[in-house]
Amino acid sequence: MSLKQPFIRILAVLSVCVLVGAALGLTASMVMARQEYRATAELIGAAYNMAPSSEDTFMRALKAASTEHYASGDRILQQYNYSPGTFRSKNTYTMVGVGMLLMFIPGAAAYVLWFYRDKKRRSRLQGLTAYLEGINHGRDTLLMRREDEFSRLEDELYKTVTELRQTKENAIRERKSLADNLADISHQLKTPITSMSLMTELLSDTRMGEDAKYVDNLSRQLRRLETLVSSLLKLSRLDAGTLELKREPVNVYAMFLRAAEPLEDTLRQKHLQLVMASEEEVFFTGDLAWTAEALMNLIKNCSEHTPEGGRITLVYSQNPLYTEIIVEDTGEGFRKEELPHLFKRFYKGKNASKDSVGIGLAIAQSIIRQQNGSIRADNAPGGGARFTVKFYF
Structure with a gap:
């Protein structure tokens, strides 16, 4: 003016x-x-x-x-x-x-x-x-330009939105390119890893004594490497937004069963009791398979920090605002200084297992957030770790 x-x-x-x-x-x-x-x-x-x-x-x-x-x-x-x-x-x-x-x-x-x-x-x-x-909200809205006292504000808004949109598009392209590169690298790594796994299995049948111990360590490290590659591939797809999550009714108890199934052997070996509430049918809108993947990572984390003979409890409730899922264990709980870093990638607490890569909780958080949810970690009043997950309507 x-x-x-x-x-x-x-x-x-x-x-x-x-x-x-x-x-x-x-x-x-x-x-x-x-x-x-x-x-x-x-x-x-x-x-x-x-x-x-x-x-x-x-x-x-x-x-x-x-x-x-x-x-x-x-x-x-x-x-x-x-x-x-x-x-x-x-x-x-x-x-x-x-x-x-x-x-x-x-x-x-x-x-x-x-x-x-x-x-x-x-x-x-x-x-x-x-x-x-x-x-x-992601709509392609047109800005009706006119000359008045708000013209300058309108021009600045248009410039800012245009620049942010371009920045977002560039970031999406870069993330997608990174995800594609990671996916290519992961696929390239899977072939030699699979070959080495087969060779270690053959060697384990013919080796005895000290050699068998080395072969066993090699097999364990290969499994760890395979888990890391698979986790990185999942995380890269989540980051790039190329992972299409379904939006359909998910039965919470059925999701509990699906999440716990891959961990049955681990729980049995440590004599851990898994208690799941099933009083009533509760549903939320999301992706069954990927939400079960997130919950499995939470249960796995609890199993790694719960002593033998301990208990892991899964409970849920619902109100007009959200569906809440709580995962608790009877372990030592989290250290106060660890709480702000638990969901950071590759972060491992002092009591983490040697085979842990520190990426499971990051994957769980990313999956939950992309389904209009939130996750929080703290210590239960009676002791032990507690994860609180909320899926909002």
């Missing part, structure tokens, strides 16, 4: 004030003149009715009246108990009514002008807000 525009606005406001003031003054002058004429006519008419022969005297007195006659006239009026209040009471309602009418007209005009401008301004702001909301 140039410096000339505010000056023009101030000049316009002053001009309107002068015109309105002049109109009000002229109108007030006409009203006062009318009232004065009416009072003079009533006084002369009453005197004429009392003394018709004195008409000429009254008219000469009216023409000769001036400020120097005020003192004698005031003395006579006060002698007969007349005061300014006597005359004011006769004109009060009339003048109040006229004053209200005079102020109502410009007031109403100002209100109509303000209402129109406010409505136009609110409509403009609603349009800009709707544009931003559409962009935030």
